[in-house]
Structure formats: structure tokens, C-alpha cells
Amino acid sequence: MKNKSVVQRTSMIKIRDGYSHATGIIHFSVDYQLEEFDDRTRRLLNNILYEVLELVFSEKVMSYKYDNPFFDNGRNEFCKNLLSEVFLQRTNLKHGYSYTWEPVYEMINEVIEKAPYNEVLDILWYILDWIYANMYTSQFDIYSIFNSFFEKEFVGYRFVEKRIIAITDKNEISSIEDACNSKYDGINSHMQKAVGFLADRDKKDYKNSIKESISAVESVCQIITNNGKATLGQALKVIKSKGMDIHPALEKAFSSLYGYTSDQGGIRHCEGMFESNVSFEEAKFMLVSCSAFINFLIAENEKEASNI
Structure with a gap:
């Protein structure tokens, strides 16, 4: 009787601490990610950041720390500052117009998924610093969210006193x-x-x-x-x-x-x-x-x- 051939299938998912990981079928690096972040880490970071921004700018959470006649709304002001201070683009938008969120976040997405690790940390630091400086977010601790993520994904950085430091313990x-x-x-x-x-x-x-x-x-x-x-x-x-x-x-x-x-x-x-x-x-x-x-x-x- 001939043995049936085993179908070779392409791996489609990767779950840390899941069955495949626990049984050694697939392996995750146990070395801290310092000078490069793997694709999984970058994509998860992107997802978490998007969810945090959506929550921050939602009507349930959104609250500004100061009165400013030029501060139209949180999401629009964030887009303007990001384009001007991070991506160094002109932001002379006509009065009454707003920035479109999707293309701006796509620029963030490009950095997180493709840029060198230091620029990923730069843009993450800028975004969290902007949120802390401009918005009330008493419902959750934005820095703890990303520290927990860093710990889970063996990223060798943490937010300490609202700054990113390479400390791995x-x-x-x-x-x-x-x-x-x-x-x-x-x-x-x-x-x-x-x-x-x-x-x-x-x-x-x-x-x-x-x-x-x-x-x-x-x-x-x-x-x-x-x-x-x-x-x-x-x-x-x-x-x-x-x-x-x-x-x-x-x-x-x-x-x-x-x-x-x-x-x-x-x-x-x-x-x-x-x-x-x-x-x-x-x-x-x-x-x-x-x-x-x-x-x-x-x-x-x-x-x-x-x-x-």
C-alpha cells in the first residue's frame, strides 16, 4: 500500500505562545529587538497605534488640555502638526478645510512598516508626546499600552518618564x-x-x-x-x-x-x-x-x- 503524500502548505499566521510556538513547530526570537524590528512587530504596532488614535480622537475620550482659537479639532490639529513637524510638508490649508485622515495615517503606516527602527521609535515618541501634551486621556495610560506591547514582542525599549530608553529588564x-x-x-x-x-x-x-x-x-x-x-x-x-x-x-x-x-x-x-x-x-x-x-x-x- 502506497503512503499518501503529505501536502505541503504555506504558513499563514504566527501567534506567539500559541500551539505551534509551544510545541516548537515554529520559533520566535528570544533576543530583544534593538536595531531592527521584524515584520510581525511592525504590523502589530501599526494596528495598536491606529486603535489608540481612533480612541483618543473619538467623542467618548476627546478632550483638549487648553483653549486655543486655532485648535479646530484634535484629529485635524494632529494631522497638521504631523505633516509640518515630522514630514516637513507645507500646511497652508485654506480656512474651513480639514485634512483627510486616511492618507495621513497611510504616511504613518509607511514609516512603521518600512523605515529604520530608530525612525519607527521617533514617530511613535512624537505621536504619544503630542497626545500627552494636547489631550486628556485619563481613561487609559498610552505609555503603558506600548510598554506592554514592547514587552510581549521582545522589543528592547520602554517608555520611562515619557521618553524611550533602551532598557531591557x-x-x-x-x-x-x-x-x-x-x-x-x-x-x-x-x-x-x-x-x-x-x-x-x-x-x-x-x-x-x-x-x-x-x-x-x-x-x-x-x-x-x-x-x-x-x-x-x-x-x-x-x-x-x-x-x-x-x-x-x-x-x-x-x-x-x-x-x-x-x-x-x-x-x-x-x-x-x-x-x-x-x-x-x-x-x-x-x-x-x-x-x-x-x-x-x-x-x-x-x-x-x-x-x-
């Missing part, structure tokens, strides 16, 4: 967000600047990101020691003398990090001939490490205060 993100939103304005200011320098779309400034990260650590130390001029090294000694439990290895590690930023060739030395070349990896490491240390010091200080 949810614990790192949580630590940074906690440090950016502490009860101390001085710490928050330094941390938010550190995030900003790391994520700046036009000119990333890793050196100043590290400066602000370590300055945030000094700020919390000065608060704890009640000494506005205390350096990190001095503050660590005072903190330990107050009975705060800091492991010697941890104390040594942060003292070494501070030395790295302060010696002759270090980050915070005089501008000019000794200015260091700083990589993204160094700046990210300092941002994450300083965030963790800040959160640790605040928690330990509050623990000590509660025992008094």
Missing part, C-alpha cells in the same frame, strides 16, 4: 521609575535629567547622564545626613555611623563608582582635555545602579526613622 525600569518619583524633588530632578540625557532624540549625552545619576545619589545622601555639602564618600560614613545597615562590599562598590566619575579622566572632571568618551552601556549601568542605590538608601533611612 522590567526590574531596571521599575527601579528607575521609583527613583524618578521619590518624595524628594531634588533627587527626582537629577534622575529625570539623567533619563533625558540618555534618551535625547537629537543628541544623546551619556556623560551628563552619568553626572546627573551620581548627583542624584549625592542628593539623597545630603538629605539623609542633613548636610548640603556632603559628598558621597562623606555621606556613606555618616550614614553608617547612624546605624544604617550597608554591607561593606556595597559601600566599597559605590565608593569605587564615585571615584570613577571624579578622578582626573573621570566623568565629572574639568571639561576639555580629560573629558572621557562614555558609552551608552556605561551610562545605562550608572542610571540603573544609582536608581537602585537611591531606592535602597531611602528605604533604609525610613526604616531607621521608624525605629526612633
